[in-house]
Structures are given as structure tokens and as C-alpha cells.
Amino acid sequence: MDRRTLLKYLSIGVAGTSLTTAVQSLASASGGTAAWGYTGTTGPSNWGSLDPAYAVCGTGTRQSPINVNTTQAIDATPTDFEVNYQSFSPTIKNTGKTIQVDCPSGSTLDLDGKTFNLLQFHFHAPAEHTKNTQLFPMEVHFVNALLDAAGNIVELAVIGVFMEVGSYNAQINKIFNNMPTTSGGTNSPSGVSINPEDILPKPKLDVLGLITEPLKYYRYNGSLTTPPCSEIVNWILYDRPIKISQAQLDQFEALYDNIARPVQSLEGRFVLEDKLT
């Protein structure tokens, strides 16, 4: 599948409207309709042959997730990277594949001089990426899209954050405490406001507000980790995990505990390392 075809598949119109259409388009970005899952004959090893629109899942050379070998990551020249997310009252959706929160317009991510719009964020259990082959129990993905003047998705920037078991996480609780239990279910809890930026790890500061520990992140070019596995993603993986309690992990795993694509071959790609200061 060439890039032009991909862009056609991803083509949507949202100009002058909310990002809802873009979110829905992303969910069915391929034009492919074949059912897929995480086990058995429709599992990840067969995605590429389930539907012609999913072919790149099997034949691609920039597939995600990957294992990040931090000792081989290349120091990048400092890049323009800034998250500017806004608070909103979330609607929490059980898609049948994950728990997802669609985001209203107004939350943006600046990367390499381009402004991406936050479309949605969702969870995987276990994590998809690994760090030095370490597998974390969960990973959250913040999906940001660069739109052209007509509102078509040009490329994506996805922030991946590992989640490990430690202390209770009040921000994550806003989602996990309100997850619909059945596929297709939605829940808009009253009185709940969330800013996705509050979920992200931050550089560590001392009492004077000076940075004592910058936040490292890794960048590489990859794909969607679900069909159609389109190779249009600027991946940004934060080095430091966020923490959730064991009870919160149990809460999520009661709904989903095997929604992760295995790591894919690096195929000669480089991983860059940079830090937020």
C-alpha cells in the first residue's frame, strides 16, 4: 500500500467541526472491514491476511510496537516538542477492543514545528512497547493528528506512556472508575473533569521549581498497532512510567487483559533519545 492510498483511506472531513469525525475515521481508517482480535485465527500474526486493507500489518517495514534498546538510542538534537492539552468532561467508551476517551478540539501537541490535535487516548494491557525487553503491565496511547486545510489526517504523533504498579493514581481513577463493562457502552460521568496532560509523567522538580531530573523520551517512525497498521506514526515514548495501584490494574484487567500486539522487527530503524527540561 503506497502513501497516497493510505492517505486516501485516512481521508476525512472535519473542517469547521469537532474532531469526532476524525476519531471515527481513525477507528475504521482502512476501509477494511474484516474482524480482528488478539487471539486465534484473527490474532496479530494473521492480521495481514485478514483483509487486503490490512496487508501492511504483514508486509510493512516500519511496524509498531518495538522493543526500545535504550543503550542503542541516538542522542537527538533538541526538538520542538510541547504538549498543550485542555480539561474537558470525558465520555468513556468501551470499543470492544479497549477503553477509549475521545477528546474535544482544543488540545494540541507541537512537534517539529507542526501542530497536531489530540483525538483520543486509550489503553493496552499488557504494554505494547518494551524497554530493554522489560514488559510493563499497561501502556496508554495519546493519539494526535496533523490535519491538512481540508481536515484530512496527514500524519499522526502518538505519545506512549508505560504504566507500572505502585501508588494509586487519582487521574487514572477518573477513567477506570467509570468504564462501561460491555462492548459499545459509553459513560459520561457527571462532575468529572480531566486534563490528559495531568496523566503524563513530568520532569522532576525541587522545591524551588528547578529541574532535578529531566524526562527522557524516545522517538521513532512506526505504525498504528492495530489494523490497518498504517505506517504514518511519529512515536514518542516516555522513559519513565506512571504508577497505578494493583487494585486499579485488577480493575482494568477484569475487562481487558490481552489487548497488545507483540513487538515487531526494527528493520534498520533508528530510535532517537531526547529529554524534556
Ligand SMILES: [Zn+2]
Ligand atoms: Zn494503542
